[in-house]
Structure formats: structure tokens, C-alpha cells
Amino acid sequence: MKYSLSLTVNDEQYNLLVEASHTLMEVIRDGIGLTGTKCGCEDGRCGTCTVLLDGELVKSCLVLGLQAQGKSVLTIEGLGTPDHLHPLQIAFLEHGAVQCGFCTPGMLLTAKKLLDENPNPTEEDIRHTLVGNLCRCGVYTHATRAILSVARKS
Amino acid sequence: MKVVGTSPKRIDGIEKVTGAAQYTGDIVLPRMIFGKIKRSPLAHAKILSIDTRKAEQVPGVRAVITAADLPDVRLGVLTRDEYLLAHDTVRFVGEPIAAVAADTPEIAREACEQMTVEYEELPALFDPEEAIALDPPVVLHEDYEEYERLIELAEMDKRPPNLWQAYRIRHGDIDAAFHTAEAEGGFILENRYMTGYVHTTCMEPRAAVAQWGPDGTLTVWAGGQSPYIARDGLSRALGLPPSKVRVIVPFVGGAFGGKLTVHEGAIAAALAKKARRPVKVVLTREEEFTTTSARTPFIFSIKDAVSHDGVLLGRKILSIFWGGAYSGEGFLKPIFSTHLYPGSYRLPALWVDSYGVYTNRIAGGALRGYGCAESAWAVETQMDIIARTCHIDPVALRMKNLLTEGERTAITMPAHAFSAHECLTKCAEAIEWGTPSEQPGHPWYRGKGIALGNKYSFAPTAASVDVKVHEDNTYELRTSAVDLGQGAYTVLTQIVADEFGVEIERVKLVTPDTAITPFDHVAGSSRQTFHTGNATRLACADATRQMRQEAAPQLGVDPDKLDVSGGRIFVKENPARFIEVGDLFVVEMLAGKRPAAVEIFGKATWEVSASPHDPNTGQGEHPMAYMGHGAQAAEVEVNVETGQVRVLKFVSAIDVGKAMNPQGVEMQNFGGACMGIGIALHEEMCFDEKGRMTNSNLEAYKIPTIIEMPRSESMQSIIVEVPHQQGPYGAKGAGEIVVVPTSPALGNAVYDAIGVRIWDLPLTPEKIVKVWQAKQREGGSA
Ligand code: FES
Ligand code: FES
Numbered sequence: 061m062k063y064s065l066s067l068t069v070n071d072e073q074y075n076l077l078v079e080a081s082h083t084l085m086e087v088i089r090d091g092i093g094l095t096g097t098k099c100g101c102e103d104g105r106c107g108t109c110t111v112l113l114d115g116e117l118v119k120s121c122l123v124l125g126l127q128a129q130g131k132s133v134l135t136i137e138g139l140g141t142p143d144h145l146h147p148l149q150i151a152f153l154e155h156g157a158v159q160c161g162f163c164t165p166g167m168l169l170t171a172k173k174l175l176d177e178n179p180n181p182t183e184e185d186i187r188h189t190l191v192g193n194l195c196r197c198g199v200y201t202h203a204t205r206a207i208l209s210v211a212r213k214s
Numbered sequence: 215m216k217v218v219g220t221s222p223k224r225i226d227g228i229e230k231v232t233g234a235a236q237y238t239g240d241i242v243l244p245r246m247i248f249g250k251i252k253r254s255p256l257a258h259a260k261i262l263s264i265d266t267r268k269a270e271q272v273p274g275v276r277a278v279i280t281a282a283d284l285p286d287v288r289l290g291v292l293t294r295d296e297y298l299l300a301h302d303t304v305r306f307v308g309e310p311i312a313a314v315a316a317d318t319p320e321i322a323r324e325a326c327e328q329m330t331v332e333y334e335e336l337p338a339l340f341d342p343e344e345a346i347a348l349d350p351p352v353v354l355h356e357d358y359e360e361y362e363r364l365i366e367l368a369e370m371d372k373r374p375p376n377l378w379q380a381y382r383i384r385h386g387d388i389d390a391a392f393h394t395a396e397a398e399g400g401f402i403l404e405n406r407y408m409t410g411y412v413h414t415t416c417m418e419p420r421a422a423v424a425q426w427g428p429d430g431t432l433t434v435w436a437g438g439q440s441p442y443i444a445r446d447g448l449s450r451a452l453g454l455p456p457s458k459v460r461v462i463v464p465f466v467g468g469a470f471g472g473k474l475t476v477h478e479g480a481i482a483a484a485l486a487k488k489a490r491r492p493v494k495v496v497l498t499r500e501e502e503f504t505t506t507s508a509r510t511p512f513i514f515s516i517k518d519a520v521s522h523d524g525v526l527l528g529r530k531i532l533s534i535f536w537g538g539a540y541s542g543e544g545f546l547k548p549i550f551s552t553h554l555y556p557g558s559y560r561l562p563a564l565w566v567d568s569y570g571v572y573t574n575r576i577a578g579g580a581l582r583g584y585g586c587a588e589s590a591w592a593v594e595t596q597m598d599i600i601a602r603t604c605h606i607d608p609v610a611l612r613m614k615n616l617l618t619e620g621e622r623t624a625i626t627m628p629a630h631a632f633s634a635h636e637c638l639t640k641c642a643e644a645i646e647w648g649t650p651s652e653q654p655g656h657p658w659y660r661g662k663g664i665a666l667g668n669k670y671s672f673a674p675t676a677a678s679v680d681v682k683v684h685e686d687n688t689y690e691l692r693t694s695a696v697d698l699g700q701g702a703y704t705v706l707t708q709i710v711a712d713e714f715g716v717e718i719e720r721v722k723l724v725t726p727d728t729a730i731t732p733f734d735h736v737a738g739s740s741r742q743t744f745h746t747g748n749a750t751r752l753a754c755a756d757a758t759r760q761m762r763q764e765a766a767p768q769l770g771v772d773p774d775k776l777d778v779s780g781g782r783i784f785v786k787e788n789p790a791r792f793i794e795v796g797d798l799f800v801v802e803m804l805a806g807k808r809p810a811a812v813e814i815f816g817k818a819t820w821e822v823s824a825s826p827h828d829p830n831t832g833q834g835e836h837p838m839a840y841m842g843h844g845a846q847a848a849e850v851e852v853n854v855e856t857g858q859v860r861v862l863k864f865v866s867a868i869d870v871g872k873a874m875n876p877q878g879v880e881m882q883n884f885g886g887a888c889m890g891i892g893i894a895l896h897e898e899m900c901f902d903e904k905g906r907m908t909n910s911n912l913e914a915y916k917i918p919t920i921i922e923m924p925r926s927e928s929m930q931s932i933i934v935e936v937p938h939q940q941g942p943y944g945a946k947g948a949g950e951i952v953v954v955p956t957s958p959a960l961g962n963a964v965y966d967a968i969g970v971r972i973w974d975l976p977l978t979p980e981k982i983v984k985v986w987q988a989k990q991r992e993g994g995s996a
Contacts, residue, residue: 096235100467101911105912156224161230191921194417196470201888
């Protein structure tokens with residue numbers, strides 16, 4: 061049976077009918093069609109599906125869609141646009157923190173949350189926060205440098 | 215203005231940071247449905263019957279297929295030993311048996327569960343050393359002799375029935391080498407090594423979308439390493455002429471060797487045909503682990519003859535590649551793994567026997583370094599042991615035995631662009647080799663380790679590139695080289711920019727699509743900068759030749775007096791005399807004027823031939839395209855109570871001939887270090903006694919997180935540039951050499967810290983504690 065779900069994604073309001081069993085990741089990707097949120101494992105262990113739900117970091121494959129009722133979601137598509145990139149998006153490109161790009165959306169949102177809360181993180185803070193975002197291409201060193209550079213500028 | 219040699223932002227970067235990049239799993243087509251694969255729960259069994267009736271009745275199911283729905287052909291690159299869907303036998307846990315397409319992935323999964331398969335379980339064989347016997351307890355492929363094979367095995371009296379590859383190197387008098395060592399006070403050192411059971415673990419699981427056109431043309435979207443290998447595989451599996459198959463490569467979320475074949479694409483296609491709808495198949499993480507490219511282990515036995523002062527006299531190696539149920543994507547590993555041995559050191563005698571065997575496990579696959587990362591574990595640990603045995607510094611010992619430029623190696627091929635000295639020297643300097651680590655105190659012990667590596671790039675191979683010149687001074691590059699994350703699109707674009715003397719923004723890229731982009735062999739074997747780079751330069755030259763030709767009458771001079779740059783075709787001796795690119799295209803056909811140029815379209819194919827691999831001697835003048843070199847060093851800290859290893863500092867010095875994009879090289883260096891650290895220290899696929907993988911998720915199979923990496927200021931990337939005479943601008947590839955020395959560098963550092971060796975990768979805490987405790991019992995100390 062389908063249930064109605066109202067939520068805001070990247071400042072746009074959506075009213076949808078969703079299966080109770082569907083995760084927020086499925087709602088975002090399949091229901092709304094925003095595929096920047098990735099699916100690397102479906103069991104909360106890779107971090108590629110990371111989004112911000114009412115400002116909190118969540119792995120969207122671990123949250124049911126209906127749990128987002130009335131809430132507001134930020135996905136990678138809402139972080140910045142090609143014309144108005146977020147400073148982290150620019151820094152990731154400048155510092156070479158993007159290889160295949162599959163982990164990038166999740167990593168960027170995690171980094172954004174970190175800087176929102178702690179504009180001046182140490183490398184330890186970054187390591188502690190990014191530990192849930194796996195990257196097989198191994199961009200960790202460059203991502204650290206990118207995040208530190210944004211922190212320094214602000 | 216030069217773009218080659220600088221580091222512009224990657225040209226596919228904006229899409230990637232904004233979430234706009236479309237990967238295969240993101241594709242949605244009208245009326246598209248979803249496929250799931252029914253797999254074997256047993257490691258070895260006869261299939262007695264498959265009953266699909268209940269599955270077909272599940273509401274929402276649109277198609278069910280088994281082997282009966284497919285052409286009766288075996289697949290496999292050099293040994294055709296595998297069916298897309300099992301016929302009468304399954305040989306590993308996870309082998310595809312049937313598939314379902316349904317309105318949702320959940321329904322398809324449910325229908326797979328509703329299928330009944332009756333098996334007669336057969337005894338399974340997992341141990342490679344048992345498998346290689348002349349009378350093994352189990353024979354996996356009774357019909358092996360009937361299989362189509364495109365490669366010759368080394369001669370032998372009788373082939374062990376589970377053997378699928380045999381390769382030898384024969385050089386010099388190996389017995390004499392051992393005699394000399396013995397007679398003249400030298401050393402004979404014999405050890406056995408094993409590499410770990412690791413997995414590619416791309417963050418993007420394998421996926422495919424298949425759609426049939428009304429004319430019977432199949433289009434498959436699949437994020438793989440080679441659209442043309444994919445096209446040929448689909449054509450064979452489905453019995454279609456190649457021209458009826460179109461493969462489009464969307465963004466790829468990492469490959470590392472794990473995305474060469476497109477079995478799920480062929481399954482999606484067969485389902486789509488039966489369901490008359492587009493079908494998408496996306497593998498789950500568990501399917502990724504249990505059924506796609508694993509770097510299965512090698513077992514190496516090495517026996518070295520060394521003079522008393524550390525000169526290598528001879529090396530004898532027996533290696534067994536622990537293959538799985540099929541030759542799979544590891545089909546050339548027993549051969550290519552041997553390329554490492556002659557690549558760095560002078561070996562008056564080299565004697566190698568290398569075998570690949572079948573066992574009832576997942577097929578051995580490709581993973582960055584294709585055999586060389588494995589042989590380096592054995593060879594470079596052995597070099598460390600030799601140094602310590604002869605009381606010579608490990609760097610000095612290596613230097614003493616290095617080849618020199620132009621010298622014939624133990625497989626005949628001369629060493630060229632031989633940069634091992636420079637890589638080793640710079641790497642040693644950066645890690646402050648010779649300065650002992652500061653000791654933090656028990657239970658932590660620190661040490662440093664270094665290792666050298668080389669990585670061949672295979673041949674024969676070819677790449678074609680097209681370049682279309684647009685009237686608005688824009689240059690369109692059409693290539694089937696795939697960007698898997700390594701930055702190929704950016705590097706190739708940089709080349710086009712320089713060849714036409716324009717800014718990089720003036721280059722447009724058409725990404726791999728077999729309907730549009732020309733042949734390129736594969737995004738593998740570190741070959742794209744080298745081969746596709748050369749093809750790109752030639753295609754640009756072809757285009758500028760046409761531009762000069764077309765401009766000559768307008769400028770009233772011979773074409774060879776003209777040059778092209780920055781959107782102008784100008785007289786070399788008087789650049790003020792020029793026309794613009796747009797002037798070449800003045801088309802006023804309707805006014806009766808002949809256009810200067812209708813189409814300017816540069817085309818080129820770059821081909822590298824090779825001397826054939828002689829499976830009995832391994833000798834050849836030119837058996838590969840080129841050989842790259844690199845050295846890595848690490849400082850580690852080992853806790854002897856918990857067995858934990860922390861990498862404190864890591865240096866990677868690799869020779870790329872010419873750094874086309876220095877930041878890209880650094881990304882390979884650090885990315886390789888990251889993967890290499892995982893492979894060396896903790897990655898390990900585990901199996902139960904029934905051959906089932908027991909850690910098929912990302913928590914239990916642990917790839918490195920940011921925590922496993924040294925802090926960012928302790929990572930150092932060193933670029934060495936010793937140009938290769940055939941490389942574009944002298945360049946060589948960087949993609950694989952960056953993981954070749956990693957495991958031995960770390961293993962040697964662990965030895966330096968605690969004074970004990972571990973012979974089998976990975977260097978897990980349990981093994982470290984165990985060897986440490988054994989050493990304590992024997993009364994040693996660090
Ligand atoms: S898909 Fe959600 S954590 Fe991996
Ligand atoms: S960039 Fe490829 S997984 Fe992170």
C-alpha cells in the first residue's frame with residue numbers, strides 16, 4: 061500500500077505516494093528523480109547516499125521515506141549549481157579530490173555539515189567526520205586538503 | 215600556451231560535484247523494468263532441473279530466462295570455458311543460473327526465490343595446490359580439451375587436468391648459478407609467499423541497461439572499461455553481428471580491472487528481448503563481492519642464488535595463480551605476472567614456471583597491477599631479505615643489481631626509459647632513509663620500508679581517435695577511451711588543446727559510444743595516456759594537415775609552408791598572413807560558390823605490435839608496449855600487543871615519462887597508496903568450508919577509510935620524468951605502478967619495526983601478534 065509523503069527537497073516542495081518500505085534514498089532517486097544521491101551498498105556502510113535531513117547527516121538508505129514527512133532534505137543537487145558552485149565544490153575540483161565521482165556527493169555533504177558546525181576544523185576533525193564516506197579511488201588526502209582550504213578562506 | 219604539463223580542473227568535474235553525472239544505475243528509460251539474477255548456492259553441483267513456473271506466476275514478472283533462452287556458446291577471452299547462464303553444472307557459489315525481469319527489483323528478487331532448482335551436489339575443490347596435481351580429487355572442467363582456446367600453454371608431458379595456463383621463462387644456466395653461490399661463499403635463499411584474496415570493490419556496483427530497437431539493434435549502457443570488448447562479448451553471448459550491438463559508456467564509478475566484461479549487460483539484453491521492454495540490472499553489494507572481479511591469490515616459491523656481496527646470480531620461481539571456476543578476467547595473469555621479474559634487476563639466470571588452476575571459487579579477476587602487484591610482494595620482500603642476509607643496505611643492494619638503460623633483460627627485451635635508479639633515490643631521500651625511526655616505546659615499534667616496482671603495459675594493442683574541426687574554432691574529440699576516474703578525458707582534451715594551440719575550453723569531448731566513437735582497446739594496463747594519447751596527437755595532425763591543405767589556395771602558398779595554431783592557419787614565415795578556421799568553412803553553396811572545406815575530420819589509429827609470447831621460454835624482443843617504474847616507501851608504527859599497524863608516512867615516486875597533468879599523477883599516487891594500504895594490511899575475502907564468502911559487505915570486508923591513511927602532510931608524491939621514446943611527449947601511464955611496490959614497502963617496514971616476517975598478505979593484527987609472540991618465545995627482541 062502506498063502512503064502520501066510531503067517533503068521539501070532542495071527547497072522544492074514534493075507530494076508523493078510511496079511504499080512504506082521504500083527508503084529515503086529510493087524516494088529521492090526513483091520517486092523524485094534526483095540521482096546525484098548514490099547507492100553503493102544499501103546497508104549504511106558506504107556513505108554514497110548521504111544527505112542532510114533537517115540539517116542532520118543521514119545515510120538515506122537507512123531512513124524510510126515516510127520518516128521524512130514534513131521535513132527538509134538537502135541533496136547534492138541543492139548544494140550548488142554549475143554557475144554558483146559551493147566553495148567546497150570548487151575546492152574539491154581545485155585540490156583533485158574528485159576521481160570517479162561516485163563518493164563525491166556524499167563526501168561533499170558530509171564536509172558541508174562539518175564546516176557548518178565547525179568552520180575551523182582540524183585535520184583530526186575532518187578524519188573523524190569523513191570516516192563513514194568510503195572512497196575506493198582514494199581521494200582522502202586531497203579531500204582533506206580541499207576542506208582545510210575552504211576553512212582557511214572563511 | 216601549453217596545456218599539457220599543467221593541471222586544469224578535470225573536464226568532467228562540474229558534473230561530478232553537482233550530482234549531474236549520470237552513471238549506469240541512474241538511467242531511466244520509458245517502460246523500463248528491472249532484472250535480478252538467480253544464483254547457485256553451491257560451490258560445485260550438477261543441475262538436475264530448473265522449474266521456473268512459480269516464478270513466472272509472480273504478479274509483475276515480465277520475463278524469466280535460463281540457458282535454454284540463449285545461444286549455446288561458451289564465453290571467455292582466451293579460453294572459452296564459461297556460459298552466461300549455467301548449463302548442467304555450477305562451479306562456484308554465486309554462478310548465474312537464471313534471471314527474471316519484473317516491474318520492480320523487489321518483485322524480480324521474489325521471483326528468483328520462487329524458482330526451484332534441483333542439484334546433485336559434487337565434491338568441491340578449493341585448494342590450488344591440490345588442484346594442480348596430476349590426479350586431483352576433483353576435475354572442474356572435464357571437457358577442457360574441447361574448449362576453444364586462443365592461447366598456447368607451455369609444453370608439458372601431461373597437463374594436470376585443472377590447469378588452464380602454463381608459462382615459462384628460461385634464461386641462463388640456473389643450476390650453475392646455484393653452484394656458484396654455494397662454491398663461492400654466497401647465499402641460497404628460498405622462501406614461499408602468498409598474496410591475499412582481495413576484491414576490486416568499486417564504489418559503483420556493476421550495472422547495465424539494455425534496450426532493443428525495432429530493427430533488432432541492441433543498445434547497452436554499461437559503465438565498463440572497454441565499449442568494444444563489451445560489444446564483442448555481447449555479440450558472442452547473444453549471437454548478434456557486432457554491427458547490431460551498440461554500447462554506450464556513461465560515467466563510471468571506478469573499475470580498477472573489475473569492469474572488463476559485461477555479463478550483466480548480456481543478461482539484461484536477453485531479458486529485454488523476451489520482455490520486449492528495456493531492462494536494468496544493478497548488482498547488489500553482495501553480488502559484487504561474491505561474483506565480480508576478485509584478485510585471487512598467487513602462491514610464489516622463490517629460490518635465489520646470490521654472491522657473498524649481494525649480486526644476484528640466478529632466480530628460480532614457481533608460481534601458482536589460484537584461479538576460480540573459470541579463467542575469467544584473470545585470463546592472462548599467469549603470463550603477465552612474470553613480466554615483473556626481469557623488469558628491474560640484472561638476472562644472469564632466470565627460471566620461471568607459472569601456472570593458473572581452476573578451483574571452485576569466484577573466477578580470478580583483474581585488479582590494478584594485474585599480476586605484477588602480486589609478484590612484487592614476493593620479489594621485493596625477497597630483496598629485503600637478501601640485503602639483510604648480506605649485511606648490505608636494502609637501497610644499496612637494489613642499486614647494485616639494477617639494470618642499465620639499453621641492457622638486455624632476462625627476457626631479451628632491452629630496458630628502455632629505465633628510471634628505477636631515480637625513483638629509488640628520490641623515494642629514499644624523501645623517507646629519510648638511513649635515519650632510524652624514533653621509537654615511541656613499548657608496545658609501539660616504528661620502522662621504515664622501501665620497495666621498487668615495475669609495470670608493463672601489454673601489447674599488441676591499438677587505439678583510434680577522431681577529431682572533428684568546427685567552424686567556430688572548436689575541436690571535437692571522439693574517443694572510446696574511458697574515464698574511470700583516472701582522468702583520461704582531461705588528459706586527452708589537454709592534448710587536443712595543445713595540438714591546435716587553443717584553450718582547453720575549445721575542446722569538446724564525445725564520450726565512448728560504439729555507434730559514434732572509434733575503436734579503443736581498453737581502459738586498462740595503464741595504456742590510455744600512452745596509446746590513446748598517441749592516437750589523439752596523430753588524429754590532430756591529420757586534421758591540421760587537412761586545414762593546411764584547404765587554406766593553401768586561399769593564402770596562395772604550399773600547404774607545407776603553413777601552420778595551425780590558436781584558430782588561425784598562417785604562413786610560417788609570416789604569421790601576419792593568415793586566415794581564421796571559420797574562413798575554411800565559408801559555405802555559400804546556394805549562391806553557387808564552392809565551400810572551401812565541407813568537413814574537416816582528422817582520423818588516426820595508433821598500433822603497437824608485439825613479439826609473440828613464447829610460452830616455453832618467455833623470450834621476446836618486444837613482448838609489451840612499455841615498462842613503467844616506481845618506488846614507494848613507508849614509515850609504520852606497529853603495536854605488538856594488538857597487532858595494529860599505523861602508516862605514519864608514505865612516499866610514492868613514480869616515473870611517468872612526462873607528467874601530462876601533474877595533479878592527476880599525484881591523485882594516482884595517493885589513490886594507489888590508499889588501495890595498496892588496504893590490500894597490504896587488512897583486505898581479505900573470507901570463505902567458509904562450503905566455498906561461501908562470509909564477509910560480503912563493506913563492514914566485514916574493510917577497504918581503507920580516511921583513518922587508515924597517513925595524515926595529509928605525511929603523504930608525498932614524487933614525479934619522475936624519464937621520457938619514453940614512443941610515448942606521447944615521452945609519457946607513460948601511471949594508473950597501476952602506484953600499487954605495485956606498496957605491499958612489500960609496508961611489509962619491509964613492519965619487519966624493520968619488529969624484526970619478524972609475515973609471508974602471506976594481508977598483514978593482519980592476528981598474524982602480527984602471532985609472529986611477535988613466537989619470536990618472544992625464541993628469545994628475540996625488537
Ligand atoms: S548506499 Fe547508503 S550507505 Fe551505502
Ligand atoms: S572518487 Fe571514486 S570512489 Fe571516491
